[in-house]
Amino acid sequence: MSAEKPTIIYTLTDEAPMLATYAFLPVIRAFADAADINVETSDISVAARILAEFPDYLTEEQRLPDNLGELGKLTQRPETNIIKLPNISASVPQLLAAIKELKEKGYDLPDFPGSPKTDEEQEIRDRYTKCLGSAVNPVLREGNSDRRAPKAVKEYARKHPHSMGEWSMASRTHVAHMTEGDFYHGEKSMTVEGDREVKMELITDSGETLVLKPKVTLTDGDVIDSMFMSKKALVKFYEEQIEDAYKTGVMFSLHVKATMMRVSHPIVFGHAVKVFYKDAFAKHGDLFDDLGVNVNNGLSDLYSKIESLPSAQREEIIDDLHKCHEHRPELAMVDSARGISNFHSPSDVIVDASMPAMIRAGGKMYGADGRMKDTKAVNPESTFSRIYQEMINFCKTNGAFDPTTMGTVPNVGLMAQKAEEYGSHDKTFEVPQGGTANITDLETGEVLLTQTVEEGDIWRLCIVKDAPIQDWVKLAVTRCRDSGMPVLFWLDPYRPHENELIKKVHKYLPDHDTEGLDIQIMSQVRAMRYTLERVIRGLDTISATGNILRDYLTDLFPILELGTSAKMLSIVPLMAGGGLYETGAGGSAPKHVKQLLEENHLRWDSLGEFLALAVSLEDLGKKADDKRATILAKTLDTATGKLLENDKGPSRTTGELDNRGSQFYLAMYWAQELAAQTEDEELRDRFTTLAQALADNEDTIVKELNGAQGEAADIGGYYFPVPDKAAAVMRPSKTFNDALSAARD
Ligand SMILES: NC(=O)C1=CN([C@@H]2O[C@H](COP(=O)(O)OP(=O)(O)OC[C@H]3O[C@@H](n4cnc5c(N)ncnc54)[C@H](OP(=O)(O)O)[C@@H]3O)[C@@H](O)[C@H]2O)C=CC1
Ligand SMILES: O=C(O)CCC(=O)C(=O)O
Numbered sequence: 204m205s206a207e208k209p210t211i212i213y214t215l216t217d218e219a220p221m222l223a224t225y226a227f228l229p230v231i232r233a234f235a236d237a238a239d240i241n242v243e244t245s246d247i248s249v250a251a252r253i254l255a256e257f258p259d260y261l262t263e264e265q266r267l268p269d270n271l272g273e274l275g276k277l278t279q280r281p282e283t284n285i286i287k288l289p290n291i292s293a294s295v296p297q298l299l300a301a302i303k304e305l306k307e308k309g310y311d312l313p314d315f316p317g318s319p320k321t322d323e324e325q326e327i328r329d330r331y332t333k334c335l336g337s338a339v340n341p342v343l344r345e346g347n348s349d350r351r352a353p354k355a356v357k358e359y360a361r362k363h364p365h366s367m368g369e370w371s372m373a374s375r376t377h378v379a380h381m382t383e384g385d386f387y388h389g390e391k392s393m394t395v396e397g398d399r400e401v402k403m404e405l406i407t408d409s410g411e412t413l414v415l416k417p418k419v420t421l422t423d424g425d426v427i428d429s430m431f432m433s434k435k436a437l438v439k440f441y442e443e444q445i446e447d448a449y450k451t452g453v454m455f456s457l458h459v460k461a462t463m464m465r466v467s468h469p470i471v472f473g474h475a476v477k478v479f480y481k482d483a484f485a486k487h488g489d490l491f492d493d494l495g496v497n498v499n500n501g502l503s504d505l506y507s508k509i510e511s512l513p514s515a516q517r518e519e520i521i522d523d524l525h526k527c528h529e530h531r532p533e534l535a536m537v538d539s540a541r542g543i544s545n546f547h548s549p550s551d552v553i554v555d556a557s558m559p560a561m562i563r564a565g566g567k568m569y570g571a572d573g574r575m576k577d578t579k580a581v582n583p584e585s586t587f588s589r590i591y592q593e594m595i596n597f598c599k600t601n602g603a604f605d606p607t608t609m610g611t612v613p614n615v616g617l618m619a620q621k622a623e624e625y626g627s628h629d630k631t632f633e634v635p636q637g638g639t640a641n642i643t644d645l646e647t648g649e650v651l652l653t654q655t656v657e658e659g660d661i662w663r664l665c666i667v668k669d670a671p672i673q674d675w676v677k678l679a680v681t682r683c684r685d686s687g688m689p690v691l692f693w694l695d696p697y698r699p700h701e702n703e704l705i706k707k708v709h710k711y712l713p714d715h716d717t718e719g720l721d722i723q724i725m726s727q728v729r730a731m732r733y734t735l736e737r738v739i740r741g742l743d744t745i746s747a748t749g750n751i752l753r754d755y756l757t758d759l760f761p762i763l764e765l766g767t768s769a770k771m772l773s774i775v776p777l778m779a780g781g782g783l784y785e786t787g788a789g790g791s792a793p794k795h796v797k798q799l800l801e802e803n804h805l806r807w808d809s810l811g812e813f814l815a816l817a818v819s820l821e822d823l824g825k826k827a828d829d830k831r832a833t834i835l836a837k838t839l840d841t842a843t844g845k846l847l848e849n850d851k852g853p854s855r856t857t858g859e860l861d862n863r864g865s866q867f868y869l870a871m872y873w874a875q876e877l878a879a880q881t882e883d884e885e886l887r888d889r890f891t892t893l894a895q896a897l898a899d900n901e902d903t904i905v906k907e908l909n910g911a912q913g914e915a916a917d918i919g920g921y922y923f924p925v926p927d928k929a930a931a932v933m934r935p936s937k938t939f940n941d942a943l944s945a946a947r948d
């Protein structure tokens with residue numbers, strides 16, 4: 204990072220946001236240049252992270268630095284200013300596809316060892332594992348989360364409401380979750396006194412001691428939890444729910460977060476597939492084992508592994524899989540036209556986005572015949588899934604929410620320093636043998652937390668440190684004061700972990716001036732009900748939650764309120780003083796890439812980027828006392844408001860204004876605002892020319908941008924596109940490109 208100039212680091216990520224960046228970076232640079240702001244990029248896409256992990260397999264020219272590691276270090280510096288776009292938290296099928304593409308491009312990477320047999324294979328697998336799942340966000344999110352709908356965005360949604368499906372009392376949609384044997388059921392938690400080192404060990408029933416994690420360093424005040432999911436209870440639960448759905452004729456859908464909960468949830472997902480196709484697994488299980496089939500990676504893994512078999516044998520298996528459907532319920536589909544079900548891949552249906560989409564659609568998902576149907580939404584873990592049933596009950600009673608009148612629900616989420624589930628990846632184990640699972644002090648041998656587990660159970664240790672909790676409480680109070688909204692801490696005293704948090708909230712609230720503020724603590728189901736009663740009255744309520752509810756609620760409410768969580772302001776005030784500005788609360792929208800590749804239309808809305816850039820510039824202005832950065836921030840904010848007012852967001856329909864056209868309008872409005880301001884004459888003069896050039900050529904530019912649509916687009920890859928090709932597709936208007944270049948001269 205350049206020491207002299209104020210610097211924004213803009214991340215290059217994956218899928219739709221990465222494509223949008225090809226168009227947006229030249230716009231940003233045209234404006235940032237004028238204020239002498241450095242805009243650096245950092246490629247943290249899954250492809251770049253894979254390449255950075257395997258320098259020893261690559262030629263000198265092919266090697267990439269460890270950008271993520273570097274950014275992680277920068278989060279510890281107060282001057283850091285990062286704009287973070289959504290990235291793929293890769294499932295195994297996505298990782299395999301990325302490796303395949305890179306190999307085809309001449310990167311001589313090793314194959315991903317599905318079941319490593321040698322030390323070398325294990326080492327390769329361990330390296331690839333670093334690129335799997337939620338590997339980016341926990342590293343960069345060295346602060347807690349502040350996500351909210353900006354006023355202009357909320358007002359836009361009120362004036363231009365998105366469609367909402369109808370809810371009826373007769374809806375059969377419901378949430379099914381475990382009532383015993385899940386992580387909630389046997390959770391144990393404690394606040395650690397004094398610094399100490401512990402290990403995770405399993406004393407097996409045969410008396411052997413297996414050390415699963417030799418050392419975990421804990422500090423005074425850490426809250427630690429030991430919890431497990433019983434395999435037996437999970438399988439029994441799936442059996443019952445599948446049977447119930449079949450008997451009652453309701454569709455079955457599974458909602459997990461195999462990407463973020465990258466160790467536990469693929470296993471939870473895999474058991475569902477095995478139970479659903481129980482008969483086929485009973486008949487061909489040995490063969491599947493020989494082939495290395497692992498349905499934790501989805502049914503697609505099974506289909507690809509049986510491809511090597513003689514066709515008669517393969518067809519017999521496929522026939523047996525199909526036969527299972529005769530006595531199983533209908534499955535929710537991801538792509539009914541292509542026969543791709545909810546079981547195909549664990550990253551196709553991700554609970555944070557999938558449950559709100561279903562609730563927004565009136566409790567319906569797509570069935571195999573392409574029609575929307577009621578569903579049994581299976582969310583095995585009861586810890587958080589009960590909030591969805593509460594909302595469903597509410598919708599059944601009160602009907603669908605009305606975006607023109609509903610209140611807003613911002614979130615203050617605890618996630619700093621790998622809080623809670625974020626840090627659990629390397630402390631989660633599929634128990635190899637039954638026994639006693641202990642968290643044991645390395646020095647004294649004292650057992651801090653103990654669980655009795657059985658073979659196949661998933662056992663994990665989560666930690667949340669004291670400083671992030673203090674920071675979270677402070678952020679909640681600050682947001683309460685600044686917004687004038689009440690704050691609810693969604694904490695359940697019956698859950699041991701949250702009971703520890705409640706004690707800390709009580710301890711740290713008195714550190715702040717809370718005079719006149721409405722701050723309450725409620726268990727999750729009550730908090731949801733209380734919030735919803737306010738929402739339908741147009742009243743706003745901040746939710747202060749742990750990490751998982753941060754994730755769930757910041758898709759749930761935005762999707763209902765705004766139609767998408769991409770329009771959220773998503774700020775992470777870094778605890779070391781810097782700022783991480785995320786672009787919305789949604790993901791990288793793979794469906795949008797499909798449309799671009801097929802029809803050259805990108806429906807991705809970059810509003811999240813516009814909002815993030817404005818707060819990033821504002822922060823730069825404040826910290827570096829940089830007047831020009833402040834002017835850029837203010838004018839960008841006004842331009843974004845104008846964009847909303849004039850309804851220049853991207854359309855879903857090919858041939859109409861898309862991401863590129865929307866960015867053009869943003870650039871034009873921004874230049875016009877700068878041309879109209881009087882605080883800085885040089886800026887005014889510089890942008891008067893650009894504003895003029897864009898306004899004069901508005902019709903030509905829009906024609907050039909929209910005219911490029913309609914045919915398939917070639918960007919030279921999916922995970923690692925060819926930059927020139929992607930840039931050519933994303934910047935099809937010569938007139939616009941020339942005007943931006945001229946502005947930098
Ligand atoms: N911060 C991060 O890094 C995050 C990353 N992810 C990753 O994103 C990927 C996809 O996750 P998924 O669960 O499908 O969720 P997404 O939020 O990416 O997509 C779900 C749907 O939301 C809508 N949407 C999302 N962003 C936008 C946008 N900017 N403009 C318009 N519509 C938008 C789209 O609806 P429609 O198709 O109707 O247009 C899209 O299909 C996964 O790989 C996941 O790991 C997920 C969440 C956060
Ligand atoms: O880190 C991840 O895998 C996804 C994060 C996410 O969905 C979110 O932050 O809302």
Ligand SMILES: [Mg+2]
Pocket residue numbers: 555556754755758788789
């Ligand atoms: Mg999310």
